Amino acid sequence: MKNKNGMLVVFSGPSGAGKGTILAEYLRRGTEAVCSVSATTRKPRPGEIDGVHYHFVTKEAFEEMIQxxxxxxxTCYNGNYYGSPAGPIRKLLSQGKDVxxxxxxxxxxxxxxxxxxALSIFVMPPSFEELKRRLVGRNTENSEEIRGRLExxxxxxxxALDYDYIVVNDVVSDAADRLGYIIESARCSRKFNRDFIEEVLENA
Known part of the structure; x- marks a missing residue:
């Protein structure tokens, strides 16, 4: 007997820390985990596909989802809503998939x-100097915007101390290894197995 549900994983970190790169490497390794597709009210950018990059919905539809x-x-950013739809996440978790x-x-x-x-993981850059170097290297923002990102x-x-674990992204492959170790370790944690323990006691 064990917890047959998947694990909900919260993955955060500052812009430029490499969250997306770490996740891409982790998922490339054949894990059955999936990334939740967020919903947003902003317009699709060139190359973005509805249901793949985001679920693109109207402001009225999003507000109805909230209600x-x-x-x-x-959250609301630059006049647009962004959020995580509950239905698909609950369905995937019930199928035993980590989300x-x-x-x-x-x-x-x-x-x-x-x-x-939920398991919460915060991605850290090795240093703020390295974070600045990465932001500058993207060549997508001017110096003022980069200062804003750093602030x-x-x-x-x-x-970061509010999270369960910290992953320092010094080398992407190593950071992806750490992510995998953390998720596997968390399967043995007290909070992930609470429902399982209660079920065992009910049937004792």
């Missing part, structure tokens, strides 16, 4: 408050 409790976390939410710290807190059994990163890193 009905159909998102497990959400990874790559979300920012405010949304992560909502999930941890609502689902105390936001300082605030987010201050919240």
């Amino acid at each position: 009905k409790g159909e998102v497990i976390e959400y 990874i939410l790559e979300i920012e710290v405010k949304g992560a807190k909502q999930v941890r408050d609502r689902f105390p059994g 936001t990163a300082r605030r987010e890193v201050a919240m």
